[in-house]
Amino acid sequence: MDETHREFVEFCNALIAAGSESEGFLEQFDAFIEHTAAHFNQENRWMEATNFPVACHHEEHDRVLAVANEVRQHIEKGDLFLGRRLLEELPPWFDNHVETMDTALAFHLKKTGFDTETETFPENETAPPPACTAV
Numbered sequence: 001m002d003e004t005h006r007e008f009v010e011f012c013n014a015l016i017a018a019g020s021e022s023e024g025f026l027e028q029f030d031a032f033i034e035h036t037a038a039h040f041n042q043e044n045r046w047m048e049a050t051n052f053p054v055a056c057h058h059e060e061h062d063r064v065l066a067v068a069n070e071v072r073q074h075i076e077k078g079d080l081f082l083g084r085r086l087l088e089e090l091p092p093w094f095d096n097h098v099e100t101m102d103t104a105l106a107f108h109l110k111k112t113g114f115d116t117e118t119e120t121f122p123e124n125e126t127a128p129p130p131a132c133t134a135v
């Protein structure tokens with residue numbers, strides 16, 4: 001998860017450094033969306049595999065991707081206002097998301113013994129993972 005997050009930060013910083021008016025910004029933005037979709041899908045898979053009970057995490061991923069795709073359409077038409085706004089909002093959103101939702105997921109993954117490399121439970125292959133009951 002940390003490695004994926006480092007990549008997210010790199011994509012994000014590259015977009016901010018380039019600026020929404022720069023040539024090739026749309027292609028760069030597409031690469032960012034592609035990476036973010038893979039990043040979110042990975043976490044969504046892990047949540048499903050480990051019975052992670054907090055649906056709002058998955059929903060937040062969906063909302064952010066929907067916003068990014070909508071902003072992309074505006075950028076494509078040459079309207080850069082929302083692109084600029086998104087670049088301003090992404091860093092504080094991401095910091096908050098990692099500190100809250102992703103940290104809770106990482107804690108849960110450790111607790112269940114889930115191996116994120118193999119996406120299996122190497123120490124307890126036969127038993128289903130315990131569902132987290134804390135709210």
Ligand SMILES: [Fe+2]
Pocket residue numbers: 005039043102
């Ligand atoms: Fe994440």
Ligand SMILES: [Fe+2]
Pocket residue numbers: 043057061097101102
């Ligand atoms: Fe997440």
